[in-house]
Structure formats: C-alpha cells, structure tokens
Amino acid sequence: MSQHVAEYSKAEPFRRGTHLVVLLHGYGSHEQDLMGLVNHLPQEGITYASVRAPQPVGYALPADAKDAFIGAPALGYQWWPLNQQLETVGFRAIELAVDYVLEWLEPLAANYRSLNLLGFSQGMAIATSIARHRPDLVRTVIGLSGYVVDGGEGYFKDAELTAQPLPLFWGRDEADPIITAEKISFTQEWVKDHTALTDYLYAGIGHGIAPSELAHMSTFIRENILN
DSSP states (O other): OOOEHHHHHHEEGTTSEEEEEEEOOTTTTTTTTTGGGGGSSSTTTTEEEEOSSSSEEEEOOTTTOOSSSOOOOSSEEEEEEOOSOOSSSOOHHHHHHHHHHHHHOOOOOGSEEEEEEEEHHHHHHHHHHHHOTTTEEEEEEEEOOOOOOOOBBTTTHHHHHHSSSSEEEEEEEETTTSSSSHHHHHHHHHHHHHHEEEEEEOOOSSOOOEEEHHHHHHHHHIIIIIO
C-alpha cells in the first residue's frame, strides 16, 4: 500500500487528459480540508487532488532523518516541523517533504495535460519549494496565506525560474497573525525575480481565505491553466 493519501475530485476514468491541481493543506490540517474549495473553482478539464502531509503535527523530525514519512495516525499533519517563528530543524526536512510529494506526483505526470499546485499556509511553502526544485514539472502555483522558504542553494533551481518566471497567485491579509514579517519580506523579494505574479490583499481575513479570493483564483486558473 502506498504511503501517500490523496482525495480526488474525479473518479479515476475521468482524470486522464485533464489538468491536475494538487491541493497542499496547512500545518496541522489534513487532506480533506481544502477539498471544500473545489466546488467554487473551475471544473471542466481539471482534476483536483488533495494530499495528506507525511508527519503527525508536532512530530520532531530528527535532523538525520532519511525519509519524511512517519506512519502514525493523527488528527492533523505537517509537511515538516515548525516552531512559532515558522523555522524547522534544518533545510533537509524541507527537501525530504518535497521528495515525498514528488515520489507520488512524478509518476502521474504522463496522465495529465499539466501539473499545478495550490497550497495554504505551510502548503504554499511546500508548493513553491516543489516548483523551485522541479520547475520543469510544475506549470503554476496558487499560494494562500503562505510564504516561500529561504535557503535551498544547490537544491532549488531558481535560475530557471528567473529565465522563465513561474505564474504565481499569492493571496493574503497584510495583518495575517501567523506568517511572520520576516517570511513575508523574503517572499516579497523572491517573487520579484522568479514569478509572473498575481497578488491580492484581503483585509480582515487574518490567516484565512476570502470569498472574493475564490473568484480571483478561478480567473487565474482559467487564464494560466485552461487557456
């Protein structure tokens, strides 16, 4: 049995030849969380797949870990460990999480017209990390109330994104109480040189998703994935 747990918006016979949008949940959540967004987004020609993160939330992944996956049931999951400053035990934990998703995603590529990522909070951090490591594989990223990780020299292929910027949607509240100012500052600098950015600010949503954001995301999907 596969380690990877995923929920799909379409039954298997109807997925082939569509565009795949992979949903990557936030820290402490699970694969069912973001599926509630799907009914508000374009359906024709798209399959949405929501993936469970590999570790129980709060698990202290050892610095010398060889694998991201921890086979233990939990109410919520994490892509990698975080403290209150959104820092982890080391960049290797991020590499392992990216490799974990790619182990599931790469074999699927031939079945779909394109591969796209939609991440909330820590889910945006891993979505952009996957795109930075495999810019050849990922067409677009949608990031919600999240950030881009610092570091990764030698693992990320940012030079390729400088040459061919990544279409990126980034929606957030300037007063988000969770994502630190340092993370936002780094993300703002990074997106300037590596993305074709569509960004929106939604006052009053805190660390959440605005109803109007769903309409903006739908437009982004139609223009950058379905077009």
